[in-house]
Amino acid sequence: MSIKEWEDSVILRRPGEAFVEDQKAGGESERARERESMGGWAIAVHGGAGVDPNLPLPRQEEAKKLLTRCLNIGVSALEANLSALDVVELVVRELETDPIFNSGRGSALSERGTVEMEASIMDGQKRRCGAVSGVSTVKNPVSLARMVMEKSPHSYLAFDGAEDFARQQGLELVENSYFITEENVGMLKLAKEAKTILFDYRVPADTCSAGAGSMVMNGMPISIYAPETVGCVVVDREGRCAAATSTGGLMNKMHGRIGDSPLIGSGTYACELCAVSCTGEGEAIIRSTLARDVAAVMEYKGLKLQDAIDFVIKERLDEGYAGLIAVSGNGEVGYGFNTTGMFRGCATEDGFMEVGIWE
C-alpha cells in the first residue's frame, strides 16, 4: 500500500468506527482472522486460557467489558501511531491495574499469602527483551520488565534485585496488600484446604470442570485449571511486532516459583515475523517453548500465522493445556487454545473486532 492509499483509507474510515464492539458470527470472524492482510496494524489481548463453563454470566460480561476497554485503548494508541512496544506495555498496564484477571492487582497468592508477580516484554524488531520475576511492590510489573530491557545491562531480574532496580528507576510502588483482593484470600484458603495448587481463583474447586479433566501437572495432582495470565501482542503500521505478558502465577504456588510468563520463547516472544503471548499450564508451555515455536514454524517451515498457531496447539503441547494470541508482521491476527475457553479480544485496522471467551 502506498502512503497515499494508506492516507485515503484512514480518511475514509469514520473516526470511532473501529471502536465498536463487533462480535461477529463464527464463520465470519474466522474468515476475517484468516484474511490476507493489507499490512495495517493488528492487536490481540488475552486474560487467560481455561475458563470454567459454569463461570457466572455477570463475570463473563465483566471480563469481556475489560477486554473490550483494553482493546479500545490499544486501538486508539495505534491510531495515534504509537509503536507496537508502547502499545503492548500500555494495554498490559491496564490489565494489571484492573483486578479482574490474575496480574498486578488481583494476582493469585503464593503459599505464603503474598503476591509474587512476573512479566516480560519483547520488541520484535531487534528481538530485545526484558523480564522480571518475584516482584512484590511494583504496581506495573510489565513496565519494570521494559526498564530491565532498556535501562539495565541484563534482560531478566528477579526478586530483591528486581525490587531494588524498581526503586532505583523510580517506578510506582505500592504495598503488597494493594495487590491482594478479598476474593483471592478466600481462594487461597480453599486451595490450602484442598492441598492443591489452585489455578482458578474465582470458581470453587468442586464446581470447576475446566481443563478437560487434566488432574496432573508436571507429575503432581491439581484439581482446577484456569490461569488468567494477561498478555497483549501488537503489530503497528510499520510492521513492527511486540509482545508482553504479565501474571501473578498460580494460586498457592511455592515461594520462588517461576512460570512461563517471564521466559522469553515460552510465555512471550517477538521477532520480525510475529509476536506471541501464551497462557495456561506454565510447565507445559515451558517444555514446548510455545511462543518461540509459533515463530519457528513460520520461519523454518514457512507456515502462515494461523496455521503455525494451530500446529503448535495441536502438536506441541503434549498433554498440556494452554492458549495463545499472536499477530504477524504483515498485519494478521490469530489465536488458538485447547482449553475450555480463553478470554481474548482482537482487532485489525480494517475495522474487524472480536471479543470472546468460548470457541
Added chain:
Amino acid sequence: MGWAIALHGGAGDIPRSMPADRREPREAALRHCLNLGVTALKTHQSPLDVVELVVRELENCPHFNAGRGSVLTSDGTVEMEACIMNGTTKKCGAVSGLKTVVNAITLARLVMEKTPHIYLAFDGAEAFAREQGVQTMDSRHFITEENIERLKQAKQANTVQIDFTQPAPSPKIMPEKISPVDGDSQIGTVGCVAVDGLGNLAAATSTGGLVNKMVGRIGDTPIIGSGTYANNLCAVSATGKGEAIIRATVARDVAALMEYKGLSLEEAAAYVIEQQVPKGNAGLVAVSAAGDITMPYNTAGMFRACATEDGYSEVAIWND
C-alpha cells in the same frame, strides 16, 4: 548410533597467549569430567544421570564459573543458577539465585522430580534445598580469591566484566571495549549433553553468571530453550552472552531447525551460531539421538570436550 557425550566450560574471548599454568588445570578438569561421563555411559547409566554427574563435577572444580568458583555479583555474593532437561520426557527443572547450595544442578533435578513446578528461584529455591536436605555450604565455600580480585577490577572499570580467563584490561580500555549494555556474558559457564545407545538424550547447564552482575540477574542458563534444551532429536547446552542467547532462543532453535527444516545436527548448530547470534557471543555443545556431536562457537575459544562410543575423544579450547 552409540552413546556420545560433550561438555563445555564456557565460550569467550580466551586468548591463545593464556599461560600454561592457567590453561593446563582447566584442560585436566575437562579430561577428568569427560572420563567420568564416559565411564558412566559405559556402565549404562541414563543420560540424565550422566549429565547431572558431570555437571556436579564441573561445579566442584574452582576453575570454572559454576558452583565453587562462581563469579561475584556487584554485592560480592554468589547467585548460582542451573537447569536440566530430559529429552525423552521433555521434563525439566531449573533454579536461580542460589547462595549456599553446593550443586545447583542437583537442586534443578529435584525441582523437576519433586515439585509441581519447573523453576524455583532465590529464597524459595534455598528453602526447597533445605527441605530436600541437599548439601549446603556457607557462601565462603564458593568465593575464590581470584573472583574477589576479578570483582574489584570490574568495579574499578565500572563494568560487567566479560572475560573470565584473561587478566582484566586496564580500566581505560575496559569501558570502551565492553559497555555495560553489551557486557552480558557468561564465560566459564559449564554444561554437558549426553545420549545413550538407545537415543535417550539429556542436557544440563550451570553457572555463576557474570562478574559484577546486578543482584537478582538471571541469564540464559536456567531458561529452557535458551541455555538448555533437550528433546527426542538432540540435547543442547549453550554458553556465552546471556542476552544474545536468550533473544535467539539458541538451544531450542538447534532442535527447531532439525525438526522443522530437516537440517542435520551439525548444520542446525552451525546455522544458529553463525546466523542467529552476533559474532563473539556464543558457543554450544550438542549431541543428536543418532550419536552425532557438534561443538560450534563464534568466540575466540571454548573450553570443551567430547567422546563417542566408537572411541573418538577430544579436549580442546581453540580451533586448531
